[in-house]
Amino acid sequence: MEITLNPLSPSVNKTFYTSLFDLKDGERIRTCLQCGTCSGVCPFGYIMKFPPGKIVGALRAEIFEQVLKTDTVWMCVSCNACASFCPSNIPITAALMTRTKEEMLLAGNIPTELQAALENTQRYGNPMGESPRKRADWTLGLQPEVNVLAKTRQPVDVLWYVGDYASYHSRMQSATKALARILNALGINFGILGPEEFSDGDSQRLAGERGLFEMMAQKNGALFKKYKFNEIITTDPHAFNAMKNEYPAMGITYPVKHYTQFLAERLEQLKPMLKNEIKAKVAYHDPCYLGRVNGVFDEPRALITAIPGVELVEMSHQRINSLCCGGGGGGMWLDGFQWEKAHTRLSEWRIREAVASNAQILAVACPYEPPRFEDATKTIQAASQLKVREIAELLAESMDL
């Protein structure tokens, strides 16, 4: 695409630029050095007409309208790599990229695949368009029965916010059940919201649908108020991120942990229960919104290495430098769009890295990942022997649950 200096629309440009200053640390964008680190570290930066650094350049040149004429901001998977390596600490993902998506969405310029996920969220409270009534169907047959708060109305210690993919996705359900068994084995008094639960809304927010996110947050907030519990745990790092960093600004403040943190706190209690050996080299994939964004790197590794027989190996991209699975920021609902542009998937790159690390098992801790990575093992020939397992599944196997 050619960049022209005509026509200039300083008003669109200025309104957008100054709107960034209202966001947390948004004014830091003025300190951009134009070093290009963000565009280089961005996993899809090479394919964007306007990678992050160039968007800042366009804003300064007052030609932001041209950014809005391209659709490549939908390649952004909100993985936060750009922001993590920015020498000026500019919140590139949270402010610049997300605001750009919001602007595209307000103009009605969004890929159809994403539209369906957003409409489903609005209507059914989950992006897949599943029946809200079936949200707790994964619990069927589990003993003891999982405590659905709307039914029992009993106070619990822990409210487990299960989330969309952990509730509905057939591949994830085995991990969700495994976590329920682990919590029971540890004697945790927990409950779930079941059919009442709404999407956490975080990926929709990062896909530019702020209003929808607020609607979901308010609905979940009203539910949290209804029941008595001491803390929230989440299966999904995105839900953890939303409830830790976004919900409080809307007056919804509860202590929240990702389940790997919660279990790592109980490692001494868990250790004697980890009886079965899993003799394998295990690589761990840091989910963006657990690791890079929220600094939880050690707890998942502590859980994995507590399993007898496991040898933890590291991939070339790890911890803060982890490589996104491609599902964030709306990527989960842009598979066709992104494939058309890139002819590759980030999950496939990651699987190649796992193979190169000689791992036999790729351990994950985010509900987007088992289906994404498992699909990738089917298309990468060298990965035919690689198994993708949720940490909860590995623990439950070792605990003989």
Next chain:
Amino acid sequence: MKIAVPVKFVPDLVEELTIDPGGTALDTTWLRLIISEFDDHAVEQAILVKEKNGGQVCVIMAEADGADDFLFTAAAKGADQLIKLTGDFSNVNNHALARAHAEVLKDLHPDLILTGVQAHNDLDGSIGPLLAEYLGMPYVGYVAGITIDGDKVIARKEYAGGLIAEIEVKLPAVLGIQAAEQPPRYVAYSKIRQVMSTAKIEEKPGSALSLEESIVVSRMFLPEVAERATMLEGSPDDVAAKLIAIFKEQGTL
């Protein structure tokens, strides 16, 4: 150019449908309603015509759970006037519903009426032709594209076998929309919320809701298992072998 779009809700198939104990209707306990997909396209087509030719779009629907939200969403997309028919529409068939719409449409004097060509709960014919009959207007159904030409409209009608006809119709007319020229647009939730505080929904009593002219449902039931199918059991190899034997027996191999 005034475009009226009468639309209706249908049962949402995301929830499983159950028959009520009477055996002649759906059990409405868990039933959720959703806009009929074809009606959603009719709204989009109306807004596309407005964007191209100017004019006003008026969306009309019978009251139901979620009707306000749908009307506000239509306004956020570009509809100018929102009308809700009030009354008990829970057991109304398409003849009665079309009559109620026709009463309101008579007063609106639209140049063009667009509605979904069909809905999955049409038991007694679709709304479009009934409306055309009650209003004395021409009707073309299965339309997937519209050009306004003065006091005429050119409708592109889809036929089987990949044929498309361009049909010239004098306005005012009723068109049954099969698909809009582009998929129904997305509108940000913040925009819908904004519209909720500014747009007005006019309420009009739905008259002539007589059910007497209706068809009578004598039995409603889920498809019953017929005996023509043979289930092949065993390992994939066994099943494949049996299948090949059957193909040979039938003379297809």
